[in-house]
Amino acid sequence: MSKRLLYLLCMALACGALVAACGEDEGGGEGGSQESGATEGAEAVDPASMENASGEVTVCQGKDTAGDITEAVKEFNAQDNGVTVNLLEFSTSADEQRTQFVQRQEAGSGECDVFSSDVIWTAEFASQQWLLDMTPYVETRQDDLIEATLESVTYDGKMWGMPQQTDAAFLYYRTDQVQDPPATWQEVYEVAGQNDGIVYQGAPYEGLTCDFLEIAFAAGGQVLSEDGKEAMIDSPENLEALEFMVGGVDDGIAANGVTTYMEEESRRYFESGRATFMRNWPYAYALGQKKGTAVSGKFTVMPFPEFEGGGTAGILGGHNQVISVHSENPGGALKWIDYVTGPENQKRQLLDYSQSSTLTATYDDPDIQKKYEFATQLRDAISQANSRPVSPVYPQISQAIYKNVNEALAGRVSPADALKTAQSEMQQALETF
Numbered sequence: 001m002s003k004r005l006l007y008l009l010c011m012a013l014a015c016g017a018l019v020a021a022c023g024e025d026e027g028g029g030e031g032g033s034q035e036s037g038a039t040e041g042a043e044a045v046d047p048a049s050m051e052n053a054s055g056e057v058t059v060c061q062g063k064d065t066a067g068d069i070t071e072a073v074k075e076f077n078a079q080d081n082g083v084t085v086n087l088l089e090f091s092t093s094a095d096e097q098r099t100q101f102v103q104r105q106e107a108g109s110g111e112c113d114v115f116s117s118d119v120i121w122t123a124e125f126a127s128q129q130w131l132l133d134m135t136p137y138v139e140t141r142q143d144d145l146i147e148a149t150l151e152s153v154t155y156d157g158k159m160w161g162m163p164q165q166t167d168a169a170f171l172y173y174r175t176d177q178v179q180d181p182p183a184t185w186q187e188v189y190e191v192a193g194q195n196d197g198i199v200y201q202g203a204p205y206e207g208l209t210c211d212f213l214e215i216a217f218a219a220g221g222q223v224l225s226e227d228g229k230e231a232m233i234d235s236p237e238n239l240e241a242l243e244f245m246v247g248g249v250d251d252g253i254a255a256n257g258v259t260t261y262m263e264e265e266s267r268r269y270f271e272s273g274r275a276t277f278m279r280n281w282p283y284a285y286a287l288g289q290k291k292g293t294a295v296s297g298k299f300t301v302m303p304f305p306e307f308e309g310g311g312t313a314g315i316l317g318g319h320n321q322v323i324s325v326h327s328e329n330p331g332g333a334l335k336w337i338d339y340v341t342g343p344e345n346q347k348r349q350l351l352d353y354s355q356s357s358t359l360t361a362t363y364d365d366p367d368i369q370k371k372y373e374f375a376t377q378l379r380d381a382i383s384q385a386n387s388r389p390v391s392p393v394y395p396q397i398s399q400a401i402y403k404n405v406n407e408a409l410a411g412r413v414s415p416a417d418a419l420k421t422a423q424s425e426m427q428q429a430l431e432t433f
């Protein structure tokens with residue numbers, strides 16, 4: 001697997017996607033179907049509309065640096081099925097992609113029939129009534145999807161897109177230092193303390209939101225109430241999770257400087273042989289196995305372990321295909337979505353472009369199993385993943401988490417005070433919507 005393609009597996013969202021744990025998850029999580037009433041009267045897509053659809057469809061997304069969507073457009077158009085897809089690429093910046101789509105929606109423009117939407121934008125776009133309700137279509141295919149990915153499209157009791165690409169982080173560990181995979185986070189830190197410690201993303205940015213919520217959700221914590229209107233970050237479960245992380249820093253188990261590390265700093269630290277464990281995205285696997293790293297051939301990956309007294313949890317990332325309410329060709333848009341999220345293309349996007357599939361069966365394919373030795377672990381990690389809070393004010397919620405968690409990790413405030421401040425900031429944000 002090439003460095004460029006595997007790197008993209010993570011960086012499309014940096015923290016990879018969402019709202020609730022999957023059905024078997026015993027950990028905490030965020031509810032993905034809050035009944036806000038903000039989407040009452042939304043127009044729903046008709047699954048039958050794609051059967052005889054024709055004409056042109058424009059698919060908008062960020063720069064296709066991986067090349068998987070460009071290839072999918074080429075293959076789709078080669079079918080000559082009456083619909084022609086044009087690809088309109090925006091910036092590689094997620095913020096700029098969102099801005100470009102928002103500007104068109106606010107102007108009532110149907111230029112983007114389909115948009116590749118980051119999983120954290122679902123609630124905002126749906127609450128603004130910018131998307132078609134795709135529930136009737138998604139329900140026809142939901143049994144084929146990894147259950148956790150459905151939460152990324154769910155808001156106000158409806159499904160607003162079709163999951164197209166997903167992701168979840170791993171726990172990396174040194175096989176020359178760890179004989180058996182640890183069963184709990186507490187055991188991870190115990191073994192790490194006996195060896196070379198652990199490294200993760202502790203800088204004040206979106207990545208730390210993910211890292212904290214992976215442990216907090218496993219400990220049984222929540223961020224928002226079920227209706228999404230009340231902040232619940234200041235809780236005993238979340239305090240236990242944060243105190244656990246702070247203890248790792250105070251005891252010297254976490255890497256020195258971890259409060260300034262993002263994905264790449266963490267990866268390089270692990271590859272230098274200075275850590276026993278690393279939390280990171282799948283892109284780091286092939287890079288670490290390259291000749292010249294201190295850990296080449298000496299590490300493997302696993303889904304996250306349990307938190308003692310709680311369950312397991314990860315954070316889901318990825319993108320969903322959504323249809324603009326202003327599209328003049330929703331049937332053609334749905335025909336494209338049906339193709340790009342179908343088994344043939346889902347296999348190709350993982351096999352050739354290292355873009356994780358949303359379909360359960362893809363990971364059992366012999367070609368996938370042969371190329372990616374961690375295919376089963378990746379599916380397990382995605383399956384146990386929770387989403388980040390689904391809320392129209394998610395950016396403010398995330399900032400309240402990563403800013404205050406970082407303050408606690410850096411020792412500038414106590415974990416209890418950090419969560420109290422986060423609670424206040426979140427509630428203020430929620431009351432603006």
